[in-house]
Amino acid sequence: MAVHETTDATAARTQNRGLRWLRRNIITIAGLCTLGYLILPNLVVMVFSFNKPNGRFNYQWQRFSTDAWRDPCGVADLCGSLGLSLQIALWATIGATVLGTMIAFALARYRFRARSGVNTLIFLPMAMPEVVMAASLATLFLNMGIQFGFWTILIAHIMFCLSFVVTAVKARVMSMDPRLEQAAQDLYASPVQTFLRVTLPIAAPGIAAGALLSFALSFDDFIITNFNAGSTVTFPMFVWGSAQRGTPVQINVIGTAMFLVAVLCVVVGQLAGARRKRSKRS
Amino acid sequence: MTSTATPAPADEQAAAAPLEVRKTPARKRLVPYWLLLPGLLWLVVFFAAPLVYQASTSIQTGSLEEGFKVTWHFATYWDALGEYWPQFVRSVGYAAVATALCLVLGYPLAYLIAFKAGRWRNLVMILVIAPFFTSFLIRTLAWKTILADGGPVVGILNSLHVLDITSWLGLTEGQRVLATPLAVVCGLTYNFLPFMVLPLYTSLERIDPRLHEAAGDLYARPATTFRRVTFPLSMPGVVAGTLLTFIPAAGDYINAELLGSTDQKMIGNVIQSQFLRVLDYPTAAALSFILMAAILAMVTIYIRKSGTEDLV
Numbered sequence: 001m002a003v004h005e006t007t008d009a010t011a012a013r014t015q016n017r018g019l020r021w022l023r024r025n026i027i028t029i030a031g032l033c034t035l036g037y038l039i040l041p042n043l044v045v046m047v048f049s050f051n052k053p054n055g056r057f058n059y060q061w062q063r064f065s066t067d068a069w070r071d072p073c074g075v076a077d078l079c080g081s082l083g084l085s086l087q088i089a090l091w092a093t094i095g096a097t098v099l100g101t102m103i104a105f106a107l108a109r110y111r112f113r114a115r116s117g118v119n120t121l122i123f124l125p126m127a128m129p130e131v132v133m134a135a136s137l138a139t140l141f142l143n144m145g146i147q148f149g150f151w152t153i154l155i156a157h158i159m160f161c162l163s164f165v166v167t168a169v170k171a172r173v174m175s176m177d178p179r180l181e182q183a184a185q186d187l188y189a190s191p192v193q194t195f196l197r198v199t200l201p202i203a204a205p206g207i208a209a210g211a212l213l214s215f216a217l218s219f220d221d222f223i224i225t226n227f228n229a230g231s232t233v234t235f236p237m238f239v240w241g242s243a244q245r246g247t248p249v250q251i252n253v254i255g256t257a258m259f260l261v262a263v264l265c266v267v268v269g270q271l272a273g274a275r276r277k278r279s280k281r282s
Numbered sequence: 283m284t285s286t287a288t289p290a291p292a293d294e295q296a297a298a299a300p301l302e303v304r305k306t307p308a309r310k311r312l313v314p315y316w317l318l319l320p321g322l323l324w325l326v327v328f329f330a331a332p333l334v335y336q337a338s339t340s341i342q343t344g345s346l347e348e349g350f351k352v353t354w355h356f357a358t359y360w361d362a363l364g365e366y367w368p369q370f371v372r373s374v375g376y377a378a379v380a381t382a383l384c385l386v387l388g389y390p391l392a393y394l395i396a397f398k399a400g401r402w403r404n405l406v407m408i409l410v411i412a413p414f415f416t417s418f419l420i421r422t423l424a425w426k427t428i429l430a431d432g433g434p435v436v437g438i439l440n441s442l443h444v445l446d447i448t449s450w451l452g453l454t455e456g457q458r459v460l461a462t463p464l465a466v467v468c469g470l471t472y473n474f475l476p477f478m479v480l481p482l483y484t485s486l487e488r489i490d491p492r493l494h495e496a497a498g499d500l501y502a503r504p505a506t507t508f509r510r511v512t513f514p515l516s517m518p519g520v521v522a523g524t525l526l527t528f529i530p531a532a533g534d535y536i537n538a539e540l541l542g543s544t545d546q547k548m549i550g551n552v553i554q555s556q557f558l559r560v561l562d563y564p565t566a567a568a569l570s571f572i573l574m575a576a577i578l579a580m581v582t583i584y585i586r587k588s589g590t591e592d593l594v
Contacts, residue, residue: 031393102317131573259415
């Protein structure tokens with residue numbers, strides 16, 4: 001009886017194998033479709049960096065060419081704006097990481113009054129629509145008669161990156177065992193030594209994550225920059241302007257290069273992390 | 283050093299305590315305040331104060347030439363709301379649809395990374411995060427190519443008669459997708475999808491896979507397991523993800539500008555043009571505050587309803 005049932009079941013199974021396979025893997029298939037949706041524009045950017053457009057706009061495929069790759073700075077102001085964006089992103093990252101890490105340590109390590117108030121103030125910039133922040137900061141600068149330009153952009157970028165650094169570093173420091181520091185002190189390490197040799201290395205991945213996020217956010221920001229830049233043109237603003245005037249292929253070249261550099265950095269980081277883990281284990 | 287000899291309490295809160303019990307001279311008690319000072323000063327001066335400044339701007343009247351004065355002119359709010367309510371409704375509608383789509387599309391991907399990717403997990407994560415480091419404006423412009431009139435996507439949708447249905451729903455017009463609400467929603471969904479996937483993944487990853495086995499042992503079908511075990515346990519991720527998607531999507535003006543036409547303007551577009559082109563600062567400020575208040579109200583209700591108040 002039991003044997004009979006199993007053979008029946010196997011027969012049914014082979015019959016519906018396709019359907020069953022589909023049903024079992026439906027989540028994987030759906031997930032991969034979403035991944036495709038996420039990556040599709042990147043592929044289009046990549047493909048169209050080899051296009052030779054007919055006219056000002058690079059939205060339609062004409063014919064293959066590597067002209068843009070051979071001359072990525074061939075468009076006026078493009079590389080200048082790119083350099084400016086990199087510079088701003090670098091300084092904003094340094095500023096936000098230093099200030100944010102200090103706040104994160106204070107919040108994670110100390111109990112003090114107004115702690116929940118501080119937490120709210122950190123949370124708010126992340127929960128506020130960017131247009132609102134952008135317009136209000138620009139209103140302040142206008143009212144105080146401050147000239148828009150490099151410094152106003154930098155101030156704005158440090159402001160909105162700060163919260164993200166605090167969140168990343170705080171999460172890391174909170175999960176760290178405070179007894180490690182006590183142990184260091186029991187072994188006669190000075191507070192400075194304890195901080196440099198124990199606390200900082202443990203917090204480092206959180207700080208690195210915060211810094212990386214700041215760099216990406218600052219480099220890519222358009223809305224807040226657009227309100228606070230005046231006539232200064234960062235790379236996203238150049239792209240925005242080019243959408244109206246006509247997009248040069250070089251923009252696709254730089255987009256592709258950025259994607260490849262990002263993937264490379266993450267892969268190298270992953271490999272380095274994996275190797276460190278392995279060497280620690282052995 | 284007797285304090286360290288006391289048995290370590292199991293409670294984490296208590297474990298952290300001895301650090302402070304040891305010695306806290308007045309100088310040391312000030313340490314957190316010194317750590318906080320520069321960063322908080324930055325946030326107060328460049329984040330909180332501007333909001334106050336803008337509040338005062340919204341009740342000013344005047345012109346660029348004569349200057350603006352605070353005249354407690356609250357009518358600006360009513361005028362702005364009366365004139366731009368279609369853009370408000372549209373912003374909330376687009377953002378809500380985009381958030382729902384992000385949830386539907388993002389959940390399988392987050393599930394895939396958390397439970398099924400195995401050794402491919404890192405690669406998939408890289409592919410989700412890497413777009414963060416490429417200019418999102420360039421990628422949004424790429425949608426112009428993808429959705430172009432007569433392009434393959436429009437062709438396929440057309441031959442499947444999808445466009446007939448979406449046109450009937452008012453999402454598209456005729457045989458095109460670009461410059462229609464569908465294009466704007468598609469761009470919004472695309473731009474904010476990672477903000478949905480990452481929190482979902484974080485909350486799914488925390489679920490013990492043995493709970494799935496346990497549900498299976500109790501004769502729950504996979505769909506039941508998902509409905510009764512996985513989904514409820516991933517609620518913090520769902521709430522965080524929907525908020526992270528909805529709030530920026532409601533304020534966004536880039537997708538509406540690049541992928542829509544003048545009929546798809548969102549409130550962000552209005553604020554931007556009032557502020558940067560028309561130079562009507564009081565109206566721009568009033569619109570910002572209405573947007574902020576609307577989002578704040580919706581978010582509060584949402585968090586209450588979803589019962590995860592401890593989230594924020």
